[in-house]
Amino acid sequence: MVQNATSSPPSLHERQMASENIRGLLLRYSIPPMIGMFVNALYNVVDRFWVGRIPGVGRDALAGIGLVLPVMNALLGVSMLLGIGAATTISIRLGQGDRAGAEHILGNTLALVAILGSGITALGLLFAEPILIALGADANILPHALPYYRITVAGYIFWIATLAMNHPIRAVGNTKRFATAHLIGGICNMILDPIFILTFGWGIRGAAFATVVSQILAACWVFSYYFSDKSTLKIRREYLKPVKKIVLAVFAIGVSPFLMQSVGSFVIIIANHSLKFYGDIELSDGNIAISVMAVILGVSMMFFMPLFGINQGSQPIIGYNYGAGNFDRVKEAYKWSMIYSAVICAIGFIVTQFFSVPLVSAFNDDPEFVAVGSLGMRIFMSCVILIGLQIPSINFFQSVGRAKMAIALSMLRQVIILIPLYLLLPRFFGLTGIWFAAPISDALACVVTLYFIFTEFKRLDKNIRS
Numbered sequence: 001m002v003q004n005a006t007s008s009p010p011s012l013h014e015r016q017m018a019s020e021n022i023r024g025l026l027l028r029y030s031i032p033p034m035i036g037m038f039v040n041a042l043y044n045v046v047d048r049f050w051v052g053r054i055p056g057v058g059r060d061a062l063a064g065i066g067l068v069l070p071v072m073n074a075l076l077g078v079s080m081l082l083g084i085g086a087a088t089t090i091s092i093r094l095g096q097g098d099r100a101g102a103e104h105i106l107g108n109t110l111a112l113v114a115i116l117g118s119g120i121t122a123l124g125l126l127f128a129e130p131i132l133i134a135l136g137a138d139a140n141i142l143p144h145a146l147p148y149y150r151i152t153v154a155g156y157i158f159w160i161a162t163l164a165m166n167h168p169i170r171a172v173g174n175t176k177r178f179a180t181a182h183l184i185g186g187i188c189n190m191i192l193d194p195i196f197i198l199t200f201g202w203g204i205r206g207a208a209f210a211t212v213v214s215q216i217l218a219a220c221w222v223f224s225y226y227f228s229d230k231s232t233l234k235i236r237r238e239y240l241k242p243v244k245k246i247v248l249a250v251f252a253i254g255v256s257p258f259l260m261q262s263v264g265s266f267v268i269i270i271a272n273h274s275l276k277f278y279g280d281i282e283l284s285d286g287n288i289a290i291s292v293m294a295v296i297l298g299v300s301m302m303f304f305m306p307l308f309g310i311n312q313g314s315q316p317i318i319g320y321n322y323g324a325g326n327f328d329r330v331k332e333a334y335k336w337s338m339i340y341s342a343v344i345c346a347i348g349f350i351v352t353q354f355f356s357v358p359l360v361s362a363f364n365d366d367p368e369f370v371a372v373g374s375l376g377m378r379i380f381m382s383c384v385i386l387i388g389l390q391i392p393s394i395n396f397f398q399s400v401g402r403a404k405m406a407i408a409l410s411m412l413r414q415v416i417i418l419i420p421l422y423l424l425l426p427r428f429f430g431l432t433g434i435w436f437a438a439p440i441s442d443a444l445a446c447v448v449t450l451y452f453i454f455t456e457f458k459r460l461d462k463n464i465r466s
Helices: 012-019 022-052 058-095 099-126 128-135 142-154 156-171 175-199 204-226 244-282 287-324 327-354 356-361 367-380 384-399 403-429 431-465
Strands: none
Touching: 022 058, 022 175, 022 204, 022 287, 022 327, 058 099, 058 128, 058 142, 058 156, 058 204, 058 244, 058 287, 058 384, 099 128, 099 142, 099 156, 099 244, 128 142, 142 156, 142 204, 156 175, 156 204, 156 287, 175 204, 175 287, 244 287, 244 384, 244 403, 244 431, 287 327, 287 356, 287 367, 287 384, 327 356, 327 367, 327 384, 327 431, 356 367, 367 431, 384 403, 384 431, 403 431
16 A cells, blocks of 8 residues: 655645635635634533433532543653644645645654654553542542553544644545544543443543543544555655654654643643642532533633644644745734634634633533633633734744744743643632632733744835845
8 A cells, every 4th residue: 555656746635725715715724624623622511411320429529530631741742742743844845845744744753653652651550540640639539540541541543633633634625525534433432431331331431431432533533645646746655764864854843732732731630739738628529520521621622622723734834935945925824813813712702701601511510610610711711812813823833834933922822821820820819829820821921922933023014125
């Protein structure tokens, strides 16, 4: 099935990148991944919905998922390190007319999937219990968190394979195929969740098994593309051996989303410890606050994930045209990605501000849980519109190969601003201070990010004039 490299004229995808109307092109490239990413976020919400309704233990089971979440985010970061790193470098190579170089990147990415996926799975299973205890699992949460963690980590090789090898499909313009992988995984998970959790009585183990089975099916779909006649790029035997230069190029681009996810995991860990500490003081059980955060993060991702879909649609357009020197098209693609992202975030703001009580009570109708969760959700999402400006801006720097700038702006919100706020604000305002940390961080980071975007666009304007 592995083929030999051949040269060919520019593909339809490459011609579209260079000449088609940007607004329409962005919509066509963004809508399929937006749908896929939304379904991906929705099945995480459905996961928590059914887990929260497990008779007698739903609230503690939700807290268990909340503690495992940082690990899952970190593992997602590794997948994005490979997938987005490969997709961006492939887009730039195609913009430069280097098809063989793009396929070399693809082959090296597959090799890295096998190496990193198997290594992370082995280490994750070996140190499962110590990891969860370090994350804050107590005697009430550990029996729920441990089986969920072990099963999902055991299936990680399928998750990393799906995500890492699916992004290059998007990079060559097949956004429908890219989105279908997310749809397969998400829909399958939503169907299996109630069956495994409640009908079979597997509880939180059922949620984990539903996730792994869904990932296996999605991985099969992704790899079937590369061995079909429809694939633009091929997996070639001569390109499977890792080459240092290619690996470093992929890592240089992918390190930004990797660090964003990994640092985000660290931030959630700090938040969970603060939630537990101040929750024990203000609530009947500190684990309620952790459960609430799991719900808030799940609901917020239903609006954030479509933004990542827009990023995935704009990335090949920006990357290709930047590589080809079409800077006017680069600027226009960024402008429309920001407009679409801001609209989605505005919808998220309206929904979470006016419907927070029914949203939270859908997961667990305990009165204390609903009261804490509805207030936390309204505060946490109060500056969500600014996320619609910041995320496309970080993606812009990432798409044009400015990895250091993308990393710096990612770290600004997560490390420089948010972590100190999670540690300081609750000292004065308790749990309410924890909820306020996110919107304050969003506002400050957005101002700085837009400053650097305006500076970068001045540089692009000079290139256009020259």
